[in-house]
Amino acid sequence: MRVGLLTEGGYPHASGESHAWCDRLVRGLTGHDFEVYALSTRAREEPCPRRGLPDHVRTVRSAPLWGDFPAEHHRTAEERRGRAPGRRARRRFTEHFGDLVTAFAAAPPGSGPPAPDGAPGPALTSKADRFASGLYGLAERAREHGGLPALLRSEDAVRTLEAACHGPHTLPAAHGAQVSDLLAVAEQLELALRPLSLDWYGDRDAPGLDAVDLCHAASGGAAALPGLLAKRFFGTPLLVTEYGVRLREHYLARAAAPLSVPVRALLAAFQGALAAETYAQAALITPGNTHARRWQERCGADRDRLRTVYPGMDAGPFTAVADAPADDSKTLVWVGAVEPAKDLVALLHAFAEVRRAEPEATLRIIGGVGRDPRAPGYLAHCRALAAQLFPDEAADDRTVGENPVSFEEIGSPDVPTLEDAYASGAVVVLSSVIEGFPRSLVEAMFCGRATVSTDAGAVCEVIGGTGLVVPPRNPRALAEACRALLGDPDRRARLGAAARARALELFTVEQNVAAFRGLYLELISHAPARPADDRGRDAQGVPQPFDRPPEAHVPGRWAASGGAAKAGAPAGRTPSWAVPEGARRAAEPVPAGGAGDGRPPWADGGAPGRTTSEPGDRRRPLGEAGVEGAR
Numbered sequence: 001m002r003v004g005l006l007t008e009g010g011y012p013h014a015s016g017e018s019h020a021w022c023d024r025l026v027r028g029l030t031g032h033d034f035e036v037y038a039l040s041t042r043a044r045e046e047p048c049p050r051r052g053l054p055d056h057v058r059t060v061r062s063a064p065l066w067g068d069f070p071a072e073h074h075r076t077a078e079e080r081r082g083r084a085p086g087r088r089a090r091r092r093f094t095e096h097f098g099d100l101v102t103a104f105a106a107a108p109p110g111s112g113p114p115a116p117d118g119a120p121g122p123a124l125t126s127k128a129d130r131f132a133s134g135l136y137g138l139a140e141r142a143r144e145h146g147g148l149p150a151l152l153r154s155e156d157a158v159r160t161l162e163a164a165c166h167g168p169h170t171l172p173a174a175h176g177a178q179v180s181d182l183l184a185v186a187e188q189l190e191l192a193l194r195p196l197s198l199d200w201y202g203d204r205d206a207p208g209l210d211a212v213d214l215c216h217a218a219s220g221g222a223a224a225l226p227g228l229l230a231k232r233f234f235g236t237p238l239l240v241t242e243y244g245v246r247l248r249e250h251y252l253a254r255a256a257a258p259l260s261v262p263v264r265a266l267l268a269a270f271q272g273a274l275a276a277e278t279y280a281q282a283a284l285i286t287p288g289n290t291h292a293r294r295w296q297e298r299c300g301a302d303r304d305r306l307r308t309v310y311p312g313m314d315a316g317p318f319t320a321v322a323d324a325p326a327d328d329s330k331t332l333v334w335v336g337a338v339e340p341a342k343d344l345v346a347l348l349h350a351f352a353e354v355r356r357a358e359p360e361a362t363l364r365i366i367g368g369v370g371r372d373p374r375a376p377g378y379l380a381h382c383r384a385l386a387a388q389l390f391p392d393e394a395a396d397d398r399t400v401g402e403n404p405v406s407f408e409e410i411g412s413p414d415v416p417t418l419e420d421a422y423a424s425g426a427v428v429v430l431s432s433v434i435e436g437f438p439r440s441l442v443e444a445m446f447c448g449r450a451t452v453s454t455d456a457g458a459v460c461e462v463i464g465g466t467g468l469v470v471p472p473r474n475p476r477a478l479a480e481a482c483r484a485l486l487g488d489p490d491r492r493a494r495l496g497a498a499a500r501a502r503a504l505e506l507f508t509v510e511q512n513v514a515a516f517r518g519l520y521l522e523l524i525s526h527a528p529a530r531p532a533d534d535r536g537r538d539a540q541g542v543p544q545p546f547d548r549p550p551e552a553h554v555p556g557r558w559a560a561s562g563g564a565a566k567a568g569a570p571a572g573r574t575p576s577w578a579v580p581e582g583a584r585r586a587a588e589p590v591p592a593g594g595a596g597d598g599r600p601p602w603a604d605g606g607a608p609g610r611t612t613s614e615p616g617d618r619r620r621p622l623g624e625a626g627v628e629g630a631r
Helices: 017-028 077-081 087-105 127-145 148-152 155-165 179-192 221-234 246-256 261-281 290-298 344-357 375-389 418-423 439-446 459-463 475-486 489-506 509-526 562-566 581-587 624-630
Strands: 002-008 033-040 057-064 214-217 238-242 284-287 331-335 362-366 405-408 427-430 450-454 468-470
Touching: 002 017, 002 221, 017 509, 033 221, 087 127, 087 148, 087 155, 087 261, 127 148, 127 221, 127 261, 148 155, 148 179, 155 179, 155 261, 179 261, 214 221, 214 509, 221 238, 221 246, 221 261, 238 261, 238 509, 246 261, 284 290, 284 509, 331 344, 331 418, 331 439, 344 362, 344 375, 344 475, 375 405, 418 439, 427 439, 427 475, 439 450, 439 459, 439 489, 450 459, 450 475, 450 489, 459 468, 468 475, 475 489
Parallel strands: 002 033, 002 214, 033 057, 214 238, 238 284, 331 362, 331 427, 362 405, 427 450, 450 468
Antiparallel strands: none
């Protein structure tokens, strides 16, 4: 089948975990063709060369979610000429944009002031339906006439936002929005809704998402918008995968950004409404863990359409690490990106208590600076705290003093690879207060290392009883757990072996690829056959839903015969017997000795008991009695 893979800020143009997961998925599903539709989130993304992609990645189309709208993505001649929309176009835009804004800016029922004169409030109407009406109305307007990016930044958009913010049922935090706040919201909405204006939805000259059999969004948010439109316009099923819940990431990013309260509230409300619409329209949703699943359920996802699929990780390099030595090693190892959410301050205070009971213990903090803007300052603060808590110590008056806490990076002479980082420790520690799927914990489990972790995100689900878990922001509990494992090598060995077995069972690339292979087939088996061009319709243009057999959806690439190609079947996609009878008859010449020469249909090499028609033909088979009657 042909899969449209929808990404944002990752595969194939930017490195990172999102890129790695998508790459493993695409390379593992070699029986399907992929078309990648990528949204870039910043100008300085690391490019991935096209030659590095597998052969079954047929096309890669990209668009930026930053800067001005690129001219090459304009859909209409009016846009390319820069013609301003007319009065009628602006009026239609205001109606649709007003529905969108009023829906997400409305306060929850009962939280706003009473409506004047007994007017019905938002509790009496469906916010979700109104949001969907506005969203798809804007999409259809952009598809037919273009010019949506300019309208979203226009004075009409700002006035519509102002009217919604000053209404009686608006979010309380948005009541005080100033003109500068409204301009900031309009700018962010134009970027978030930019996928509505892209030329990805196909026409006869340049097919796009109209030609795929399945849309797979690698995250929620903007990446899922093209999938929503493909389902709206073409009925294409949508699969949404979230290993980190996009709405949660938005909340955390906006909390750290220098935004006013009205701007933050309005953008959060928009993202929440978009997430709810995405979950409502997705055929299946695949969270990466129970923590993400709970977020999705609270945002309105139907439990019957949720399938937990753990991220697949390459276990090979880590399983090659030898088991932890059964000696009295006293080394604790922390691996990750240094940022405030990792709470290294609590880890340092916990290690101070460990040192009182285990004077020979050491702590290795291995990793670079995280993406959080506060990360560089936080790393400097942790270095200063370590120097204050643990002054350089020397064994005697002749040796150089050393600090029991070291800050190192992968690639240094002492830690050339990530596997070496885990191999150097007796116990691996995770001290986070905010965590999604703890990848470093899974890597430590692959290496057969005992772990001590804080209960954040999906930690308990990943550990599953093969390590020690303590409450976050509790240095004393963290210190006691570390001391317990450092003083008991046999227990460390048992926990490490159990952790490795669990990780190999649940978190490998093979199980991830197998899960998505099954989900793809499940979705396509329930999706109705979608006619391409004029096929699948009668002479009056009425759709014939059973015109093509189910075998037409067999995965893989097919070499179309000459007759199929003449009939309009796309080469390399549909076998000749899947072409409707009328199109095939029009394209294929009547063979010599066929109808009208008095011979039975099977006289030219066919077998008795069936017609010479192919499996897609719905004509009545001729049995022996039928043959005799024909004679």
